[in-house]
Amino acid sequence: MRPKRYDWRTGCSVEATLSVIGGLWKAVILFHLLEGKRRFGELSRLVPGTTQRMLTLQLRELEADGVISRTVFPEVPPRVEYELTEFGRSLEPILLTMRDWGLSFQSRRLGEPKPAKDLAA
Amino acid sequence: MRPKRYDWRTGCSVEATLSVIGGLWKAVILFHLLEGKRRFGELSRLVPGTTQRMLTLQLRELEADGVISRTVFPEVPPRVEYELTEFGRSLEPILLTMRDWGLSFQSRRLGEPKPAKDLAA
DNA sequence: CTGGATCCCCACGGATACTG
DNA sequence: CAGTATCCGTGGGGATCCAG
Numbered sequence: 001m002r003p004k005r006y007d008w009r010t011g012c013s014v015e016a017t018l019s020v021i022g023g024l025w026k027a028v029i030l031f032h033l034l035e036g037k038r039r040f041g042e043l044s045r046l047v048p049g050t051t052q053r054m055l056t057l058q059l060r061e062l063e064a065d066g067v068i069s070r071t072v073f074p075e076v077p078p079r080v081e082y083e084l085t086e087f088g089r090s091l092e093p094i095l096l097t098m099r100d101w102g103l104s105f106q107s108r109r110l111g112e113p114k115p116a117k118d119l120a121a
Numbered sequence: 122m123r124p125k126r127y128d129w130r131t132g133c134s135v136e137a138t139l140s141v142i143g144g145l146w147k148a149v150i151l152f153h154l155l156e157g158k159r160r161f162g163e164l165s166r167l168v169p170g171t172t173q174r175m176l177t178l179q180l181r182e183l184e185a186d187g188v189i190s191r192t193v194f195p196e197v198p199p200r201v202e203y204e205l206t207e208f209g210r211s212l213e214p215i216l217l218t219m220r221d222w223g224l225s226f227q228s229r230r231l232g233e234p235k236p237a238k239d240l241a242a
Numbered sequence: 243c244t245g246g247a248t249c250c251c252c253a254c255g256g257a258t259a260c261t262g
Numbered sequence: 263c264a265g266t267a268t269c270c271g272t273g274g275g276g277a278t279c280c281a282g
Contacts, residue, residue: 013223014152031135040244051276078243097218102134161264172256199263
């Protein structure tokens with residue numbers, strides 16, 4: 001049995017949140033879905049560093065949690081679109097807050113002349 | 122250093138944020154530190170599901186990133202206190218947003234008699 | 243184009259014992 | 263009390279091939 005890492009029942013509220021968006025690339029995926037529907041290939045390009053396999057797995061879990069919807073178009077070149085559900089959209093405040101902090105963090109780091117410990121971090 | 126999972130330089134803003142709080146239990150740890158200083162043993166109890174080793178590792182990384190400070194009291198029964206730095210406190214909006222969503226999620230789930238995957242409204 | 247199925251490996255993380 | 267050191271198992275995730 002997989003005791004999972006996070007337990008939304010016994011854990012604190014943050015832990016509950018992580019049980020949904022705690023996956024490796026979930027937050028990043030959801031962030032890119034804020035702007036609208038995305039095809040699999042788009043997400044693949046938007047999230048470099050992840051493999052197709054990982055992307056698929058993460059998308060499946062998000063779908064299972066009711067955060068995103070998956071629409072398959074029965075076309076000859078297959079097309080699949082992922083979209084936030086109403087429930088998934090409720091995560092927007094979190095994602096936007098993370099984006100804001102990230103932007104600030106990035107510019108802060110870029111402004112630093114020399115990192116204290118060049119290799120790490 | 123290994124390319125790690127997240128790269129705040131090449132990735133999107135959310136990815137940059139995850140490079141700091143993306144660790145397994147980092148968000149949970151930081152959340153508990155919002156209320157003030159915590160001793161190692163306290164955190165250990167506050168974050169069930171994590172081992173001392175993991176807790177130590179996560180704390181070390183957070184410290185290396187300048188998010189928390191570690192104070193050692195040279196007492197006979199050793200005492201170590203962890204506290205958010207000013208920089209770490211800048212993460213508060215994220216943590217609080219996650220807490221809020223988690224609370225809502227928990228109560229929502231508790232009210233559900235059966236898991237519903239199709240939620241139109 | 244969008245994945246599913248498989249194989250494989252290592253590094254992540256658990257458990258335990260020890261120390262200042 | 264607050265770790266560190268060590269060993270070790272596992273499963274997470276990469277790579278590859280195949281399919282609709």
